[in-house]
Amino acid sequence: MIDPAGLVSHASPAYLSDKTIAMTPATSSQPLPYLGYGLGLRVDHYEALLANPGNVEWLEVVSENYMVDGGLPLVWLDRFRERFPLVMHGVSLSIGSTDPLDEDYLARLAALAKRVEPAWVSDHLCWTGVQGINLHDLMPLPYTEEALDHVVSRVLRVQDTLKRRILLENVSSYVSFADSQLTEWEFLAAVAERADCLILLDVNNVHVSAQNHGFSSLDYLRGIPASRVQQFHLAGFEQGEHLIIDTHDAPVSNAVWDLYIEAVRRFGRVSTMIERDDNFPPLFELMAELDHARTLAEPLLQDAA
Amino acid sequence: MSSLQTIQEQMLQAVLAERAAKLRSIRSDDIAGAEDRLSIYHHGYRVRLRDALKNEFTGLQCMAGRRFHALLDTYVKAHPSEHYNIRWYGADLPSFLDETQPWCDEPQLAEMAYVDWAVSTAFDAEDERSMGMADLSAVPAHAWANLRLSMQKHLRVLTVTHNVDAFRRAADSGAKRPHLRRFVHARRILVWRKETTIHYRTLDRDEWPVLNAALGGETFAAMCERLADHHDESTAMSRMVQLLQRWLETGLIQGWTTD
Known part of the structure; x- marks a missing residue:
């Protein structure tokens, strides 16, 4: 790590220190590996990626796409598993929902993790539905003590079921709540510390939310404990009339590259990935973006070393 | 009912409603009003479901x-x-x-x-x-x-x-x-x-x-x-x-x- 001492700018605030976490042996685990530079695996790139993996060192698969009974998705998954280190990234855990955790979902997620043996499993710090209805969106939470207690207890449950620590990703958001008592980064840091989980920091999402809510993206980075950051996402967005829309369907913007440099300075060597969810370009374009990430990060990391 | 539950249920109903509504629990500021902010989730919900159906x-x-x-x-x-x-x-x-x-x-x-x-x-x-x-x-x-x-x-x-x-x-x-x-x-x-x-x-x-x-x-x-x-x-x-x-x-x- 480049600057571990300066990473946590807050001196043990109340929301971190007033709870004692009793980690179970099942989830207290070894440090997770550093994987290098990777891509989100998408159907459009299946064949090209197997034919020529190029500079892609690891892949992130969307868990739900493979939580199926059989058929082609699992055939492809097994092929990639033979060739690349994999991590699993879910969109439907709904860790912040006030509905009960979906036991069927958890069982299928656990079964998939057993099959894939991923380097890690991640999802989002959000809720996706309530009252049994799924909005299929990453809905932001109010950053309150009540929501914090709720999320922490559920992360502990999930980690116990999966028998591993999970990563939670910060989401892009368009609304904030009058009830919020904490900043988003205080809330994310507190969840990670209290539940002993890790953080998937989406640099694009930090930028999008900072622009949409008028906070400093650098303050955000300063508020995240470095020891918790296990993975970066890099992605693109669309500029709306008043708000930035997180589309993940465009190249990484200059503003996000700049923020990535700050993130590397702050968090050091972190497994980094380009995440494209739509408007898929030819694979070589994503590989070029990966090379750009490498070009930006490696000199900083070598200087620090 | 907890305030977290209330917020989630209100937001769910606002997204499902025919027209994007304004919720008191959502902040407005100089960048955008609460109604405009909520409308992004309202619109996105319909687009995602329609896209899923088009695929199948x-x-x-x-x-x-x-x-x-x-x-x-x-x-x-x-x-x-x-x-x-x-x-x-x-x-x-x-x-x-x-x-x-x-x-x-x-x-x-x-x-x-x-x-x-x-x-x-x-x-x-x-x-x-x-x-x-x-x-x-x-x-x-x-x-x-x-x-x-x-x-x-x-x-x-x-x-x-x-x-x-x-x-x-x-x-x-x-x-x-x-x-x-x-x-x-x-x-x-x-x-x-x-x-x-x-x-x-x-x-x-x-x-x-x-x-x-x-x-x-x-x-x-x-x-x-x-x-x-x-x-x-x-x-x-x-x-x-x-x-x-x-x-x-x-x-x-x-x-x-x-x-």
């Missing part, structure tokens, strides 16, 4: 043409998603079209949707072993009369009164939209997966009663009897062998038992 119902899109979006909108409005995986959102669309005005006045739409959904569910259904000719040759001669076949569990047979398979084929190949034809007699379309490839075809007129008997767990002797309506004794057995060969070659049979 390509034959229906080909058949409905310009009315496809209106059809999807009525379904999205009537059916919130209840499954964690958006891939399953379309499960009720075929029955919705079967029962809801004005779509139920055109039964070909529901027929097409049932075929599309059968294709979709076969795609990632559980892997099953396909039995080959060599497996069946192990059946002792005396046991044939009481032989029962186990067909692939994901296999679906759908009754249609229109040439819906032509629309699905056009959608799959990018060919020109075919003309709709109504059949004098209903036909049956078989949808199944062999290894990782999805297949669909119209069953021969004499094939359906036999396949239905096989699916119902009836004996080989009973299956042969089902050919009596279409064949005399001299041709029934050769036709039965022909059907068995076809089913084996195309991976429809996963096993057999004898009493």
Whole structure:
């Protein structure tokens, strides 16, 4: 790590220190590996990626796409598993929902993790539905003590079921709540510390939310404990009339590259990935973006070393 | 009720409502008002569900043409998603079209949707072993009369009164939209997966009663009897062998038992 001492700018605030976490042996685990530079695996790139993996060192698969009974998705998954280190990234855990955790979902997620043996499993710090209805969106939470207690207890449950620590990703958001008592980064840091989980920091999402809510993206980075950051996402967005829309369907913007440099300075060597969810370009374009990430990060990391 | 629960339920209702509302729990600021902010989730919800349906119902899109979006909108409005995986959102669309005005006045739409959904569910259904000719040759001669076949569990047979398979084929190949034809007699379309490839075809007129008997767990002797309506004794057995060969070659049979 480049600057571990300066990473946590807050001196043990109340929301971190007033709870004692009793980690179970099942989830207290070894440090997770550093994987290098990777891509989100998408159907459009299946064949090209197997034919020529190029500079892609690891892949992130969307868990739900493979939580199926059989058929082609699992055939492809097994092929990639033979060739690349994999991590699993879910969109439907709904860790912040006030509905009960979906036991069927958890069982299928656990079964998939057993099959894939991923380097890690991640999802989002959000809720996706309530009252049994799924909005299929990453809905932001109010950053309150009540929501914090709720999320922490559920992360502990999930980690116990999966028998591993999970990563939670910060989401892009368009609304904030009058009830919020904490900043988003205080809330994310507190969840990670209290539940002993890790953080998937989406640099694009930090930028999008900072622009949409008028906070400093650098303050955000300063508020995240470095020891918790296990993975970066890099992605693109669309500029709306008043708000930035997180589309993940465009190249990484200059503003996000700049923020990535700050993130590397702050968090050091972190497994980094380009995440494209739509408007898929030819694979070589994503590989070029990966090379750009490498070009930006490696000199900083070598200087620090 | 906790304030977290209240906020989530209010936000859910605001997203599901026909028009994006303003919620007091959401902040407005100089960048954007609460209503504009919420409208992004409101709009995104409908786009995502429609996109999921477009992926699964390509034959229906080909058949409905310009009315496809209106059809999807009525379904999205009537059916919130209840499954964690958006891939399953379309499960009720075929029955919705079967029962809801004005779509139920055109039964070909529901027929097409049932075929599309059968294709979709076969795609990632559980892997099953396909039995080959060599497996069946192990059946002792005396046991044939009481032989029962186990067909692939994901296999679906759908009754249609229109040439819906032509629309699905056009959608799959990018060919020109075919003309709709109504059949004098209903036909049956078989949808199944062999290894990782999805297949669909119209069953021969004499094939359906036999396949239905096989699916119902009836004996080989009973299956042969089902050919009596279409064949005399001299041709029934050769036709039965022909059907068995076809089913084996195309991976429809996963096993057999004898009493």
